[in-house]
Amino acid sequence: MSKSGEARVRVMIDGVAVEVDAGxxxxxxxxxxxxxxxxxxxxxxxxxxxxxxxxxCQECRVTVDGRAHVLACQTLCRDGQVVHTQKVNAP
Amino acid sequence: MTxxxxxxxxxxxxxxxxxxxxxxxxxxxVALLDDNPRVGGxxxxxxxxxxxxxxxxxxxxxxxxHGNVTHFPSTRVIAPLAPRGLLVESAERGGVCMTYxxxxxxxxxxxxxxxxxxxxxxxxxxxxxxxxxxKGGMPxxxxxxxxxxxxPLLIAALATACAAGARVLAVVEQGSAIKVARFGASLLREPxxxxxxxxxxxxxxxxxxxxxxxxxxxxxxxxxxQVTIRRGERRVTLHCERVAxxxxxxxxxxxxxxxxxAIDEAGGIVVDASQRTSVEGVFAAGECTGVGGAELAxxxxxxxxLGVGERSxxxxxxxxxxxxxxxxxxxxxxxxxxxxxxxxxxxxxLQPAARIPPADDTLLCRCExxxxxxxxxxxxxxxxxxxxxxxxxxxxxxxxxxxxxxxxGWPSAAPRPPFSPAQIGTLIAAAGHPPQTE
Numbered sequence: 086m087s088k089s090g091e092a093r094v095r096v097m098i099d100g101v102a103v104e105v106d107a108g109x110x111x112x113x114x115x116x117x118x119x120x121x122x123x124x125x126x127x128x129x130x131x132x133x134x135x136x137x138x139x140x141x142c143q144e145c146r147v148t149v150d151g152r153a154h155v156l157a158c159q160t161l162c163r164d165g166q167v168v169h170t171q172k173v174n175a176p
Numbered sequence: 177m178t179x180x181x182x183x184x185x186x187x188x189x190x191x192x193x194x195x196x197x198x199x200x201x202x203x204x205x206v207a208l209l210d211d212n213p214r215v216g217g218x219x220x221x222x223x224x225x226x227x228x229x230x231x232x233x234x235x236x237x238x239x240x241x242h243g244n245v246t247h248f249p250s251t252r253v254i255a256p257l258a259p260r261g262l263l264v265e266s267a268e269r270g271g272v273c274m275t276y277x278x279x280x281x282x283x284x285x286x287x288x289x290x291x292x293x294x295x296x297x298x299x300x301x302x303x304x305x306x307x308x309x310x311k312g313g314m315p316x317x318x319x320x321x322x323x324x325x326x327x328p329l330l331i332a333a334l335a336t337a338c339a340a341g342a343r344v345l346a347v348v349e350q351g352s353a354i355k356v357a358r359f360g361a362s363l364l365r366e367p368x369x370x371x372x373x374x375x376x377x378x379x380x381x382x383x384x385x386x387x388x389x390x391x392x393x394x395x396x397x398x399x400x401x402q403v404t405i406r407r408g409e410r411r412v413t414l415h416c417e418r419v420a421x422x423x424x425x426x427x428x429x430x431x432x433x434x435x436x437x438a439i440d441e442a443g444g445i446v447v448d449a450s451q452r453t454s455v456e457g458v459f460a461a462g463e464c465t466g467v468g469g470a471e472l473a474x475x476x477x478x479x480x481x482l483g484v485g486e487r488s489x490x491x492x493x494x495x496x497x498x499x500x501x502x503x504x505x506x507x508x509x510x511x512x513x514x515x516x517x518x519x520x521x522x523x524x525x526l527q528p529a530a531r532i533p534p535a536d537d538t539l540l541c542r543c544e545x546x547x548x549x550x551x552x553x554x555x556x557x558x559x560x561x562x563x564x565x566x567x568x569x570x571x572x573x574x575x576x577x578x579x580x581x582x583x584x585g586w587p588s589a590a591p592r593p594p595f596s597p598a599q600i601g602t603l604i605a606a607a608g609h610p611p612q613t614e
Contacts, residue, residue, distance in 0.1 A: 105224070105313060106224030106225060106313060107224060108214075108222070108223055108224035108225075108226075108313065109223070109224045109312060109313030110223075110309070110312035110313060110314075112309060112312060112314065113309060113312045113313035113314035113315075114313070116309075116314045116315060117313075117314075117315060121298065121299070121398075121399055122298055122398035122399050123298040123398070123399070124298075127296070127542065127545050128543075128544060128545045128569075129545040131296060131545070132297075132298055132398055132399075133296060133298065133542070134298035134299070134399075135301060135305070135309065136289065136300070136301055136302065136305065136542070136575070137286065137287060137289065137301070137302050137305050137575070138301060138302060138304070138305030138306070138307075138308035138309045138312075139212075139218060139286065139287075139304070139305065139308050140211050140212065141286045141571060141574050141575065142289075142542070142571050142574070142575050143543065143569075143570035143571045143596075143597070144542065146570070154570075154597050158308070158309070158312070159211060159212055159213060159250065160213065160250075160267075161213045161214075
């Protein structure tokens with residue numbers, strides 16, 4: 086979906102810098118950076134990731150610029166943004 | 177800080193945008209709130225590389241000519257305040273108290289997500305969710321995707337996924353072939369919808385579309401790697417990176433319920449010919465009054481925005497008379513699209529197989545990790561909540577309550593504010609404003 090000449094923004098996700106097209110949601114950026122095995126741990130410790138994609142299920146919540154419980158699916162990436170997921174062990 | 181508006185519109189999808197525009201044309205000061213960062217709702221969702229679609233572009237151009245509309249993006253309603261007030265939380269402005277003469281609910285619908293074994297694995301999303309995520313810039317190129325659940329939304333998700341380079345292995349529809357075929361034939365009566373269907377399905381002749389079929393389980397270590405589909409007596413297992421499963425839409429009525437608006441049996445807000453709800457000063461339009469698509473939502477939004485039955489005219493002419501002549505053609509169109517919605521409803525109604533709960537050890541409530549078996553041990557939603565904490569997590573039962581309604585017939589509990597997680601500062605902003613109690 087990237088088009089040449091389109092604005093790009095750089096965000097930091099769990100310490101990894103990633104560049105995406107302006108207008109990309111944080112939920113999408115989490116996939117771009119490779120958080121394939123979840124961005125949150127459930128109360129029993131299971132990995133979870135975005136489910137509803139539209140601000141209902143709360144599964145995609147992350148910490149954005151120090152603010153906890155931000156819904157990644159309803160937040161756009163901004164240049165310099167710092168995102169933290171709940172660390173999930175990769176396979 | 178309290179801000180006053182003649183009209184507050186909640187939701188900036190087709191219904192909300194039309195309501196805001198119609199209200200603005202009447203000269204009202206309008207606040208247009210949406211919890212998403214950009215307007216358009218789900219159907220006209222904008223994203224990187226996705227220019228606003230033509231109806232949205234025209235609406236935004238019209239709206240920009242009216243200086244009396246204030247858009248509040250990324251803004252959620254946290255609680256109703258008495259009288260005729262709302263406490264909202266905005267990403268930019270924090271907690272704000274707002275008052276209104278007229279409130280227009282255009283809160284849309286959400287996907288009906290039903291649990292199956294493994295549905296909590298990362299990589300499992302709703303069907304509309306997959307579409308929304310792709311539009312938001314999520315890469316799926318080369319990924320194997322299974323789209324499942326029910327309804328025309330599956331075809332829309334298929335179109336979006338294919339356009340983004342995904343390999344859709346199958347579309348799994350719970351409805352029967354005969355009903356779906358009948359619906360397909362009925363599209364001949366709605367050329368616009370037929371054109372839409374043809375353009376979406378062009379080039380998908382090779383895609384498997386399985387009717388009377390359901391996802392039984394998703395499997396994988398740490399994320400989905402396989403999905404098992406039940407087709408009658410047969411089971412088919414496919415290797416895939418994503419499963420996108422949603423069973424149609426359910427109206428979003430949290431705020432309406434909290435305000436005391438009557439809700440119909442199908443779960444939509446009850447409205448009259450002018451889109452007035454049972455509560456004075458509160459109108460509703462679009463999917464939150466019953467799922468019917470963008471065309472219907474747009475017309476209902478326009479009717480609601482005219483505010484017939486409330487003091488709406490600013491020029492002193494007889495508002496009821498001028499309004500009724502404007503309303504007649506809108507009512508005719510509304511009837512037409514409501515008939516279409518009824519056909520969708522009939523074709524994709526949940527079959528008995530979709531209403532059978534999954535195995536007891538399947539999680540029902542994802543927020544509090546409560547299983548189907550733990551919940552079904554109780555007689556009603558309230559008891560189940562009190563004993564198991566199901567429906568008491570961050571989503572406030574919006575996901576599992578909908579599933580419990582399908583499986584056990586339990587009506588969802590009346591919502592209590594705060595309707596979604598809110599900051600302490602937002603609640604403090606409401607100090608001095610009494611919360612509305614029914």
